[in-house]
Amino acid sequence: MTLKNYLNEGDRFAAIVNQGENLTFAISSTIYYHVSAHKGDVLTAEGRFLSGHKKVPVVEVTVHNQDGFNIATFTGQAYSSRTPLGVSGLE
Numbered sequence: 001m002t003l004k005n006y007l008n009e010g011d012r013f014a015a016i017v018n019q020g021e022n023l024t025f026a027i028s029s030t031i032y033y034h035v036s037a038h039k040g041d042v043l044t045a046e047g048r049f050l051s052g053h054k055k056v057p058v059v060e061v062t063v064h065n066q067d068g069f070n071i072a073t074f075t076g077q078a079y080s081s082r083t084p085l086g087v088s089g090l091e
Contacts, residue, residue: 023083024057029076035069042066055080 037043043063051058061074 021084022080024078024080026076027056027079029074032073032075033071034073035071037063037065037071041071043071050075 043065045061045063047059047061049057050060056077056079058075058077061076062070063072063074064070
C-alpha cells in the first residue's frame, strides 16, 4: 500500500469523525507530504480532533514511521448531518 493510498482510503478520517450518532462526511481535506517514506518503513497513523465542533469538526491525522519521523499530515473538515449513522459504534 502506498502512502497516498494509506491516507486516501478515508477510513482513518471517517473513523474519527463518525464517532457520534449522525452520519458525518468530508467537506475539505489537505495532505502535506513532509518527507518520503521508504520501502520497509512501518507507518502509523494517529488522528485527533483540532475542533470538536458538533456540526463542523476538524481532524488532523499524522503519519510517522518506526523512528518517529513525521512523514505526512492530513487535515480534514467535516459536516455532521442529521442522518443517523445507522450502526452502533465503529463496527
